[in-house]
Amino acid sequence: EAGVTQFPSHSVIEKGQTVTLRCDPISGHDNLYWYRRVMGKEIKFLLHFVKESKQDESGMPNNRFLAERTGGTYSTLKVQPAELEDSGVYFCASSPFWDRADIQYFGAGTRLSVL
Amino acid sequence: DAKTTQPPSMDCAEGRAANLPCNHSTISGNEYVYWYRQIHSQGPQYIIHGLKNNETNEMASLIITEDRKSSTLILPHATLRDTAVYYCIVDYGGATNKLIFGTGTLLAVQP
Numbered sequence: 001e002a003g004v005t006q007f008p009s010h011s012v013i014e015k016g017q018t019v020t021l022r023c024d025p026i027s028g029h030d031n032l033y034w035y036r037r038v039m040g041k042e043i044k045f046l047l048h049f050v051k052e053s054k055q056d057e058s059g060m061p062n063n064r065f066l067a068e069r070t071g072g073t074y075s076t077l078k079v080q081p082a083e084l085e086d087s088g089v090y091f092c093a094s095s096p097f098w099d100r101a102d103i104q105y106f107g108a109g110t111r112l113s114v115l
Numbered sequence: 116d117a118k119t120t121q122p123p124s125m126d127c128a129e130g131r132a133a134n135l136p137c138n139h140s141t142i143s144g145n146e147y148v149y150w151y152r153q154i155h156s157q158g159p160q161y162i163i164h165g166l167k168n169n170e171t172n173e174m175a176s177l178i179i180t181e182d183r184k185s186s187t188l189i190l191p192h193a194t195l196r197d198t199a200v201y202y203c204i205v206d207y208g209g210a211t212n213k214l215i216f217g218t219g220t221l222l223a224v225q226p
Contacts, residue, residue, distance in 0.1 A: 004158070031212070033213065033214075035214070035216075042117070042216050042217060042218060043153075043159065043214075043216040044216070045213040045214065045215065048211045048212075048213055055211050056211040056213060059213070091158050091159070093158075093159075093214075095212065102212055103161045103164070104159075104161065104212070104214060105161065106158030106159045106160065107158050108156075108157055108158050109157075109158050
């Protein structure tokens with residue numbers, strides 16, 4: 001069974017450009033989460049989908065970030081326009097059901113470098 | 116902010132047991148204790164979780180004190196591949212299961 005996959009693994013863009021990150025969760029997982037770690041900081045939650053619906057987007061830093069999960073399968077996270085402080089590693093995780101004891105499976109992350 | 120306190124770093128000799136402590140004195144009665152780890156350049160990896168009882172799986176054991184204010188993750192025979200940052204997480208931050216990561220413990224397994 002394939003794990004959570006993220007694409008690209010690394011992206012280098014210039015300030016002001018647009019970047020789209022993609023996450024393919026484990027098949028059948030309804031829950032999908034985005035997290036990120038910016039330089040020197042802890043891993044922070046961004047948002048949570050249950051199927052195609054945004055359950056919690058309290059961690060999204062500002063309106064330059066747009067996450068979608070059309071059809072409840074893969075998800076994209078678009079940053080437009082990118083700023084220097086957006087540099088970091090973006091992780092996606094998925095879990096099979098909504099339960100207080102569920103386990104989140106993480107992808108390897110996308111390293112975003114904004115120059 | 117994370118509701119856990121962990122030492123920033125620990126060393127362990129290869130083949131020996133690694134015991135990683137975590138304090139979570141404000142844990143609520145229905146909050147689980149989760150442990151994840153992040154090996155360099157990889158995404159976080161689930162290890163184990165528990166509510167009240169001690170738990171064991173193929174990776175590790177989790178010992179939770181009776182008052183649930185602290186716990187210890189035990190890797191029974193640490194290997195070099197266990198070198199990673201270990202995160203103890205007890206706070207979901209609300210109705211969703213979002214994980215709130217602290218700074219974790221960097222475990223360095225020495226040959």
